[in-house]
Amino acid sequence: MMALGWSVTFLGVCLTAGQVTGDDELAAYHKLRSSFLQKEDMLMNGASLRLNKVEEEFDRWLTSTVGSLIQQYKKERLQERFVPATYFPKVRSHIENTTLYKVLRKMPKGGALHIHFSSATSLEWIVDKGLLLPGCHVYWPAGSPPSAASPKVPKGALAFFNASQAVPDGYLPASQLLQKPGFQAELLKLLTVQPEDEQLTSAEIWAKFADVFVRTGHFFTNTAAVQQYLRATLEDFLADGVSHVEFRIDLFHDQAHLYDLDGREHRGVDKVDVYSRIVSEMQKSAPHLTAKMIASSFRMRPPEDMEKDLTYAFEVKKQRPDFIVGWDAPGEEDIGRPTLEYAAQLLRVQNLSKAYGVDMPLMLHDGESDWSTLNTVDAVLLGAKRIGHGFNILSHPLLMEEVRKRGVAMEVCPISNQVLRYLTDLRIHPGARMIENGLPVTLSSDDPGIWGARGLSHDFWEATVAWQLNTRTLKALARNSLEYSGLTGAEKEGALRNWEKDWDHFMATWKSLVSDEHQVYV
């Protein structure tokens, strides 16, 4: 025995190593250690939530299942790397085979706050159903790849033409192309990210991504296509345990209006109404469903145009204040304009709010960059209510403090960040650090349709395994997604009440999904 003669007071635990035996020292150290971990645990987002008996039982199952998965991966898959460290398109079907996925899919996850409309549900829908819509054409030039004369139109671009319109060269009726063996598979490949895209850099995958949006851009100007796709998307989210969705939708570009096949145009409020009518219709059979729109410009627009878009957004929101719930200007951050260039416009939002008598919460795509973190700073300082991605906020401790204090929700999209090659191993995704530091985090899937994810469950699976989330945190993530949603007072209360009921029901029934307690994957 050695008298070390030291004494520390750490986190309220006094550790004195004076006249004690080695065993006592060790016991004291263990006490200090667990007290330390407990204190740190109390900083986590969701730490104040208390679990009831049933939730505790679920939590034991969750902890042991995630633990077993990790053990198995460590043992079997080390050469292929850990699943959350592997490019999502390569492991998607493996994830779907796990019991954890089955359970998470049924878990009521609240709302999806960060979703781009035209990539919200599997683009297989376009290939399976969309091509059958009247007037649908696909740019499918015979033989050689797209000619230099029309470099703007990539092969696989969709468009609608009625019987009296001249169809430009290279566009063929979808009905004719559907006769060609292999056509659907080839088109789907052009619309989605593939496992081999892992080799691309972030800039290259963004370029591929941009081409997908060019291919589907005109498709989503057709009213019937939008109506049916919206219905399919909302059904998909409902089936995934998500009751609320907020879509980022462009209201501003000249090509962003909707057209019926006979040429009738819907712009602005008219366009918004096409969406909201579908939501109302669906609410008849799914009364708990809610969906909203975030008016979205584009971060490549010059500030003058952004100003016009912003004013226009206010005009539309004034007429549909409960359906338009915020403003954003998405786009690839590293090639777009810095948020600072829009400071003058964004500073005017408060004045415009007064003038129009409606709020326009800023829900800004910022901090989706490995190159610069200053957009995140500007987004928060300019008053954003929510930050899309914001994964580089960890570089700014004071900003994190501000976000925590003001309750700025972080829309974290783990799979998106991996697919777009901002990082590879989701274990080191900053979303985990945000949760640990008590930031209000929500999980979203961004453009799930492009990489074959559905709803939110794949992102919940990756986060749960990579970050070893417990039930309190899962509950906090789901709750946050409604708390920080664009739902208004009464709607929000209703949504939270419904979600709690669904949550309790899930807690009472999840065991039926787990046929064999020890089975982690098929």
Ligand SMILES: *[C@@H]1O[C@H](CO)[C@@H](O)[C@H](O)[C@H]1NC(C)=O
């Ligand atoms: C998923 O499970 C099925 C058996 O139900 C199996 O045939 C298939 O190979 C599994 N897929 C993956 C990727 O693990």
Ligand SMILES: *[C@@H]1O[C@H](CO)[C@@H](O)[C@H](O)[C@H]1NC(C)=O
């Ligand atoms: C086809 O569309 C054009 C303009 O988009 C419109 O003027 C024309 O009336 C439409 N024809 C039919 C048959 O619907």
Ligand SMILES: *[C@@H]1O[C@H](CO)[C@@H](O)[C@H](O)[C@H]1NC(C)=O
């Ligand atoms: C907002 O309005 C106030 C009072 O009308 C004015 O002094 C201020 O310059 C305006 N701010 C911006 C950024 O337009």
Ligand SMILES: [Zn+2]
């Ligand atoms: Zn996004």
